[in-house]
Each structure stands twice: as C-alpha cells, then as structure tokens.
Amino acid sequence: MSLRPAIGIAHRMGLQLLRSKWTIPYLVLFPLFFIGLYWVGFSTSPVGESQTFLLGVVNQDAGLSKDVKSLFQNETIINSSFTQYHTSEALEKGFGYEFVNILANLTYSNLTDAPHIFEVIRYENESAADSKLFNRDLDLLIVLEPQFSNTSLSILNRYWHNTYGVFLHEMIQASFPEAPDLPTDINSVIRVIGDESYLNFKMAKSLISIIVREYQDLTTAFKGPGGSISLQMNEEYEVSIPKYSLFALSIPGLIAFGIIVQPSLISMLFCMEFRPTNRTFDRIRLTPSSARSYILGSILIQIPVMIGQTLILFLASLILGFNPKGDLLLGFCIALTLFPFSLFLVYISTAFLSNEDVVGNVLGFGAPFIAFMSGAFIEVPKVILFSEVFPTSSGYPRDFLLWDLLPITHTVNALRQVLLYDFEVQLVFPDILMSLFLSLTLLLLSLYCFSYLRFKRRS
Amino acid sequence: MSNIIEVRELKKYFGKGDKLVKAVDGISLDIREGEIFGLLGPNGAGKTTSLRMIIGLLKPDAGNITIMGGDPLKNGNKLKRKLGIIPQSVTFYEDLTVEENLSFLAKIYNIPRSITNERIDSLISRVGLEKKRKQLVRTLSGGLQRRLNLILGLIHDPTIILCDEPTPGLDPQSRVAVWEVIKELPNQGKTVILTTHFMEEADRLSDRVAIIDHGKILVLDTPKKLKSSIGEGDLVEFTLTEKTNLENLAQKLKTFEGIEDAYVSSGLIVIRSLDVVSRLSRVLGFIESHGSKVENMSIRSTSLEDVFINLTGRALRD
Numbered sequence A: 001m002s003l004r005p006a007i008g009i010a011h012r013m014g015l016q017l018l019r020s021k022w023t024i025p026y027l028v029l030f031p032l033f034f035i036g037l038y039w040v041g042f043s044t045s046p047v048g049e050s051q052t053f054l055l056g057v058v059n060q061d062a063g064l065s066k067d068v069k070s071l072f073q074n075e076t077i078i079n080s081s082f083t084q085y086h087t088s089e090a091l092e093k094g095f096g097y098e099f100v101n102i103l104a105n106l107t108y109s110n111l112t113d114a115p116h117i118f119e120v121i122r123y124e125n126e127s128a129a130d131s132k133l134f135n136r137d138l139d140l141l142i143v144l145e146p147q148f149s150n151t152s153l154s155i156l157n158r159y160w161h162n163t164y165g166v167f168l169h170e171m172i173q174a175s176f177p178e179a180p181d182l183p184t185d186i187n188s189v190i191r192v193i194g195d196e197s198y199l200n201f202k203m204a205k206s207l208i209s210i211i212v213r214e215y216q217d218l219t220t221a222f223k224g225p226g227g228s229i230s231l232q233m234n235e236e237y238e239v240s241i242p243k244y245s246l247f248a249l250s251i252p253g254l255i256a257f258g259i260i261v262q263p264s265l266i267s268m269l270f271c272m273e274f275r276p277t278n279r280t281f282d283r284i285r286l287t288p289s290s291a292r293s294y295i296l297g298s299i300l301i302q303i304p305v306m307i308g309q310t311l312i313l314f315l316a317s318l319i320l321g322f323n324p325k326g327d328l329l330l331g332f333c334i335a336l337t338l339f340p341f342s343l344f345l346v347y348i349s350t351a352f353l354s355n356e357d358v359v360g361n362v363l364g365f366g367a368p369f370i371a372f373m374s375g376a377f378i379e380v381p382k383v384i385l386f387s388e389v390f391p392t393s394s395g396y397p398r399d400f401l402l403w404d405l406l407p408i409t410h411t412v413n414a415l416r417q418v419l420l421y422d423f424e425v426q427l428v429f430p431d432i433l434m435s436l437f438l439s440l441t442l443l444l445l446s447l448y449c450f451s452y453l454r455f456k457r458r459s
Numbered sequence B: 001m002s003n004i005i006e007v008r009e010l011k012k013y014f015g016k017g018d019k020l021v022k023a024v025d026g027i028s029l030d031i032r033e034g035e036i037f038g039l040l041g042p043n044g045a046g047k048t049t050s051l052r053m054i055i056g057l058l059k060p061d062a063g064n065i066t067i068m069g070g071d072p073l074k075n076g077n078k079l080k081r082k083l084g085i086i087p088q089s090v091t092f093y094e095d096l097t098v099e100e101n102l103s104f105l106a107k108i109y110n111i112p113r114s115i116t117n118e119r120i121d122s123l124i125s126r127v128g129l130e131k132k133r134k135q136l137v138r139t140l141s142g143g144l145q146r147r148l149n150l151i152l153g154l155i156h157d158p159t160i161i162l163c164d165e166p167t168p169g170l171d172p173q174s175r176v177a178v179w180e181v182i183k184e185l186p187n188q189g190k191t192v193i194l195t196t197h198f199m200e201e202a203d204r205l206s207d208r209v210a211i212i213d214h215g216k217i218l219v220l221d222t223p224k225k226l227k228s229s230i231g232e233g234d235l236v237e238f239t240l241t242e243k244t245n246l247e248n249l250a251q252k253l254k255t256f257e258g259i260e261d262a263y264v265s266s267g268l269i270v271i272r273s274l275d276v277v278s279r280l281s282r283v284l285g286f287i288e289s290h291g292s293k294v295e296n297m298s299i300r301s302t303s304l305e306d307v308f309i310n311l312t313g314r315a316l317r318d
C-alpha cells in the first residue's frame, strides 16, 4: 500500500483546518475559556489542608524490656529531663502506646477546634486491617514492631547523636547482651502499609514520615517533650504535602477535557464531506484502497493537532500559575495517551452521523458529559461494578467502578497523581495501561463501524 | 465496436408502501467503446440513480452490471482507476484552491508526482481556468465551479467517464466550453455516458441516446433516427391570443391535407409538415376563422424534445 494517498488526505485536511474559522475557537479559545473560568473562580480557594486521614494501627510494641526500664529508673545515665518529658504511661504501657496517642491527638494547627490529622482505628493484628485497606476504608496502616519502645530510647537524635545519643545507645545496647544491634532509626520498627497508587495513602504516608522524623528527634532522652509533641501544619510541612487551590486541583481534569473537545472539530471536518449537495466523500470512495488511506491519513493529521492542543493546555495552565509538583513531561505524555480515545470519538460519531451541526452538538455536549463522568471536574459517587479486581502497583486490588469503563477516567487519575502528587511512572502504570487498552478497543470498534458504514456501497 | 459496459435489468426502488419510488425499473443498456451515450430524461427519471449504480456508489436491488468484461464488485480497485465521474451536484473542497483540489485527487489516486503537474496544467487550460488556479474554489463563479467539477473527474485519466448533467445553470459560453471538452473525449479513446434533461445537449453530444422516464427506457437510438422516427418535416409553433379550446383546434388542424401532425404542448399549438411554408396561409386563415389570432409563431426542425413529447405526451422540462 502506497502512503501517498494517505499523505494526500492528511495534507488536505491540514489545509482545511488551517483555513477553517472553527480551528482557533475549538482548539484554543474553548479550552482556554474553561481553564480561564476555573482560574477566575477558584485560583484563590485552597483545599486539601484539613483532610482527616483514616489511619489503621496495629500496635505490637512489647514495651520497654525490664533491663532497659531499670537502666532508666537508676537515673544514673540519663538526663533528668527524661521522666519529666515522657509520660509515666509511656514507661508503663510502652512507647508504642504513647506514639499512637500522639497520632490520634495531632491536629492541623494548635487551635482548639482544629481538625485532626488522623482518625486512628486500632486493630489487633494485620490481617484484620487488611480487608479494610482493600476497600479503602483505611487510607494507611502502620504496624509498630515489638521493639518499638526499646528502639525509641536507643535511637539517635539527629542533632545530638555524636555525644549523648551515642552514649545512650551504647548503654542500652550493653544492657541487652542477647539482642542484636538495636536499630538506631525508628523507621525500622514502623511498617507502613497501603496502596501505593491510592492518593490518600500517598498523602497520609508523607505526613507519617514527617511525624516519625519529628518523633525521633524529640523522643530521645535528651531532647524534647515526646509526650506533648504538637505538630502544626507550618511551612515545613507544606514542602511535603502539596496544598493546591481548587483551580490547580482541577487542572488535570481540565486538560483531559480540553483534549476530548478537539474531536468535535475533526468530526465536523469529516461531516463536510457528507453534505448532500457537495458529497466529496463520494470522490474518495471511488478511489482504490480508499478506506485504509482515508483512515490512516485522517489519523496522521490528528497527531499534530493533538500534540499542539495539549501543549496549549499545559502552557495555559502554567501561565495561569499552575505549579505542578510532579514531572511535567511525564504528565504531558500521559495526556497524550488520550489520543486513541479522541480518535474513537471522531470515528464513532462520523460513522453514524452525517450532519456537521448534529455532530457538533452531540460531541459538544458529549465531551463535557464524558469528562464529568470521569471525575474530571468533581468527584463522582462510587458505583462499584466488580469488587477488588483492578490491579494496582502495590498488589492491593481495588474496586472496578462504573466510570472505570471510560478510558479517560484512568487518564485523569494518572494525570492527577503525577502532576499534583508526584507519583512515579510505575505507580500510575496500571491506569495508563487500562486507559490504552480500553481506548484502543473502542477505537478498533469505531474504525470497523466507520469503514463499514461509510465505504460499503449503500443500498 | 465492442460493449464496454453492459447493464441488464437494473433496478433500484426507494421507500416502501405508498412512498415506493421505482427510481430505476429494469434498465438494460449496452454502451459501446468510444461512444458518447446520452441518457435523456426529465427530473426524477432515474438518471443519477442509474449512474451511481454503474459506478459503484449505490447497490442495485436487482440486475447485473459488467464493466470492461468484468464484474465491478470483484475487480473493484482495478476498475476504480478506469472510471471517472462528473457528478450532477458540484463536488469539491470549497476551502481549497483549484490546483489543490486537483492535486489532492491526483494523490489519492496515487498518480506519480512526475505526471501530476503536467496533467493538472493541461486540464486547467482545457477549461480555461488558468487565471483562477490559485483561487479558493469558494470564490469562483458557479460557471467556473462547474468547469472545475468537470476536470476533477478526469484527473486520473479514466477510460470511462460518467457525466451527470454537466451544464445546468451555465451561461451559453460556459456551456459550450464544457461541451467542447466532452466532445473531445472519444478522440482520446474514452467512452462517455452523459445524462441530461436538456435535449440540445443530448442531441449535439451523443452518438446514441436512450430516453428514459419513470425508471424505464422508452427508446434508444441515434439522435437522428430518433428524430426521424416521429415523422418527417419541420415544426411550427403558434402562440394564440385565445388560449381556450386549443385541443379542439389541434384536432381539426390534424385533418388538413399535408399536415402530418398537430398537437398542443405547453400552451402552444404545434404542427408538423413537410413543406411548412406553403401550408401556413391556410392554417392562419383557419385559426382566425375560429376567432383567435396568432400572437407569435416560430418554425424549427424536430428535436429530441418532440420525440419525448411524442412518447409521453409531456414536455421534458415540466
């Protein structure tokens, strides 16, 4: 098959697009209008700073071993501040018990009615909590290992470790002749479990890591009131937990929406060929190997259109102050995976509809509707089709929702996770694959319909 | 001369029940290589529908079509290069220039680049569009658009050209320009099927003409034979001051000696006679004796129009 006919088709459509009065409105103005609208309306309304996460805790902490306890009760080696700052409960019931209480009491600011950072749910063992994680009834699960208390005392303070810290560590170490080296990092006795591809998990995890670091610094006998840690969402934490305006949160959805607006333009161009008074499509049908060339050529021309429009959407967002935490290039590539889906919209609509106004209306209303269903604008309610079947990178399958049938849902998810929360590519991979799989399936279907209905002799 | 296209019992019905339209109702044709074959018929006779089936845009309900000895369904792609269509409604990209339209078609027919430019030049000059070649088609006048429509069907140098009403709404100059191009085609070894409801066009261009009405072929022959089939002589058409009772008058005139035929058509009285001029004074006297006067009178030779009227009792352009 020669490529010349296909290139001819692409070239012709390119010329028509360049000369059409609809090109600028559809490809540039309309998407910009929406982004602009959100910018005007929502760029100053921050959200997400006071979300309460559902935190499961399995506390297996065995408490301070007798030797260690006696070591401290002798007060020979410790700073007198120890008893002063740690609750007696910590000594009696263990540092794990204390740590969980700290987590449960943490608030976003020291205002009295400030929202809690975590709603703590305690579990006897890991397996009891597992199913809750599956269902996303928990955002994150932490398991405190049996050595939590001992380690809490033996850990090295970031600032003091070269003096007292080391000394303390050695003293504790010396009092357990049978134990292997106690860890010097509290992270090694806290296990964090959850679905890596779940946004809430990501956010809760970054909070926990801040708190653990703080705890580690405060808990050592030499510094800080472990029992009265009061964390506030101050500047330091904003680095780890991105706070976005509603405008910024909407950008991934708006970009996806903007991309699926473009099929209207291309479809209208197609429909001009079916006008009864000027049915240029007949001329094409009368050429050899017409269907393949037409489809190939029309796909070719949509590539630069798609890339150009996606670029415009990204640039517009950046210019209006969208400051993504994640990798822009990766986000851009993910946005481009909407290509087969927008091709699908073109071929399915023009397979069945011959009138450019009708196509314009159907896609003009259809595209926002599809975007809406995918959760591009606001979160849509859960409608579960299959429980726990959708694979995620963490091995925790999640429910397959009705909206997951739309490829764009997965693209919006992936785009949001990458741009806003800096997910790595392997974490959004299942979503990208799913989006491509669904949209390619739909695309093949639509191509079949298009070539059957448009290129067969009509009766 | 061998048959390049054979059509047997071709049928196409549209609609159902009360709304059934027998657009093409059992047409059989043999088109000879190198001829211009005219399909003459009034609006809705089924000309376009027949052409669309022959070229493969429309599926017949019944019947057979053989093109160059082959079944167009089986050798679709081979035949597509041999067939060219000049559609009734102008068919081109309005937002492309004349040249871009032509070179687009050249590309989708996969015509080698080396030939394309030369062919575009020659086609453009054949219809006198040289000065407009870089102009958007939208901005051309209707006549010039028709000319472009014509050469678009010729870009891939087809052997068989189906030309569907090439000249509606054209001024005489444009019409003649289009006719010249079509007339030349057989000299280049091409076969043309031409549909028209314009008898002069069919008469001037066609080697043979089929007159069709309501999806059926009424007669098929050379224009000359068709015209002589209705009888010898020239025609005189009278416009009378008295418009009533024309039929009666015609019936009486018919009995006159030397008058072959007399009838009413489109409000005119028409008589046919071998030696028309010598009969005129008697006819005029008879008309005046009936209390009417001749407002206008014209003498002409028989046309295909008369053949159609003779066959159907209706004028072609009613």
Ligand SMILES: Nc1ncnc2c1ncn2[C@@H]1O[C@H](COP(=O)(O)OP(=O)(O)OP(=O)(O)O)[C@@H](O)[C@H]1O
Binding pocket: B014, B015, B021, B022, B023, B024, B041, B042, B043, B044, B045, B046, B047, B048, B049, B050, B088, B165, B197
């Ligand atoms: N797609 C269609 N659906 C329904 N009826 C149709 C269709 N195409 C043609 N017809 C009908 O079939 C009949 C023949 O139409 P066709 O266009 O072949 O006539 P034509 O001889 O080309 O007339 P014209 O001189 O007006 O071009 C007409 O009555 C027309 O209304």
Ligand SMILES: [Mg+2]
Binding pocket: B047, B048, B049, B088, B164, B165
């Ligand atoms: Mg017609």
